[in-house]
Amino acid sequence: MSNRRKFLSKTILSTIGISIGSILPISCKENSSTNKVVENSKTNLEFPIVLSTWSNQKANDKAIEVMKKGGSALDAVEQGVMIVEADEKDQSVGIGGRPDRDGNVTLDACIMNSKGDCGSVSFLQNIKHPIQVARKVMEDTPHVMLVGQGAQKFAIENGFERQNLLTEASRKDWEEWKKESKYKPIINIENHDTIGMLAIDKNGDISGACTTSGLAFKMQGRVGDSPIIGAGLFIDNEIGGATATGMGEAILKTLGSFLVVELMRQGMSPQEACEEAVMRIVRKQDYKSFQIGYIALNKKGEMGSYCIHSDFVYTISGAEESKIENSK
Numbered sequence: 335m336s337n338r339r340k341f342l343s344k345t346i347l348s349t350i351g352i353s354i355g356s357i358l359p360i361s362c363k364e365n366s367s368t369n370k371v372v373e374n375s376k377t378n379l380e381f382p383i384v385l386s387t388w389s390n391q392k393a394n395d396k397a398i399e400v401m402k403k404g405g406s407a408l409d410a411v412e413q414g415v416m417i418v419e420a421d422e423k424d425q426s427v428g429i430g431g432r433p434d435r436d437g438n439v440t441l442d443a444c445i446m447n448s449k450g451d452c453g454s455v456s457f458l459q460n461i462k463h464p465i466q467v468a469r470k471v472m473e474d475t476p477h478v479m480l481v482g483q484g485a486q487k488f489a490i491e492n493g494f495e496r497q498n499l500l501t502e503a504s505r506k507d508w509e510e511w512k513k514e515s516k517y518k519p520i521i522n523i524e525n526h527d528t529i530g531m532l533a534i535d536k537n538g539d540i541s542g543a544c545t546t547s548g549l550a551f552k553m554q555g556r557v558g559d560s561p562i563i564g565a566g567l568f569i570d571n572e573i574g575g576a577t578a579t580g581m582g583e584a585i586l587k588t589l590g591s592f593l594v595v596e597l598m599r600q601g602m603s604p605q606e607a608c609e610e611a612v613m614r615i616v617r618k619q620d621y622k623s624f625q626i627g628y629i630a631l632n633k634k635g636e637m638g639s640y641c642i643h644s645d646f647v648y649t650i651s652g653a654e655e656s657k658i659e660n661s662k
């Protein structure tokens with residue numbers, strides 16, 4: 335192991351040790367002396383770390399598994415969020431996502447690696463795993479973003495299967511919604527389950543992914559923050575990463591994830607940066623009717639999260655343990 339790698343691992347391990355130590359169940363903390371908890375955590379918890387929006391244990395487990403087997407943070411975030419994209423019961427992401435007001439399921443996703451490369455798809459229909467298409471855009475085209483028909487054509491040309499993404503449950507919800515056709519996003523309940531995921535692999539490199547079906551019953555053609563680099567996701571391998579969930583329009587107006595990373599660059603902790611990014615929205619917009627949640631991770635493995643209204647949770651995983659936390 336190079337000196338630099340040793341140093342990084344040590345720094346991050348101790349940071350993670352403390353972070354995960356602080357999220358251990360109370361009973362576990364109480365049974366051990368403080369030193370022992372930290373010491374145990376250090377021994378048990380090797381890099382990698384995964385942080386994701388909402389309660390996404392299975393997705394985090396997958397991401398950790400990928401990195402434990404030697405995969406990169408990029409492989410981890412891609413395969414991690416694919417778990418949610420494939421879950422028909424999750425009506426905010428991938429197959430089973432609630433449709434727009436005309437009955438079309440349209441998906442948005444983006445991915446960013448530690449070199450600062452990124453790929454994105456938006457208004458993508460009939461393809462179950464938009465995050466894989468986003469990665470292909472990043473790696474196999476000279477572009478960053480493909481949308482709509484063009485994105486679908488690119489996906490099909492690259493072997494992705496065309497399939498109907500509107501499940502019976504989401505079709506029924508849409509039929510129900512059409513009775514009144516009122517578009518009124520509700521805090522937390524308006525299917526704010528978009529998954530944004532940040533991961534640091536054992537080399538200390540960070541990557542991120544974000545994927546969603548966007549707001550339920552949105553206007554046809556509406557695109558939120560999630561596929562927009564800097565809004566729904568931003569990674570800078572020198573500093574850290576951030577990702578967002580909630581009302582995309584508010585995040586877009588402040589380029590929220592980029593803002594969080596830039597605030598960390600200026601010296602803020604991930605927590606302070608998330609708080610300031612939320613406050614930029616709160617100061618200017620009528621925040622009472624919508625939710626925003628940010629999560630952030632810096633290169634030392636320190637984490638932060640902040641939201642406007644309560645009930646935003648996020649999932650933190652180390653190599654050996656995970657916890658769902660309430661955001662401040």
Ligand code: SD4
Pocket residue numbers: 426525526527528529546547548549557558559560578579580581582583
């Ligand atoms: C959007 N930010 O399309 C997404 C929605 C979301 O959990 O986060 N849902 O605006």
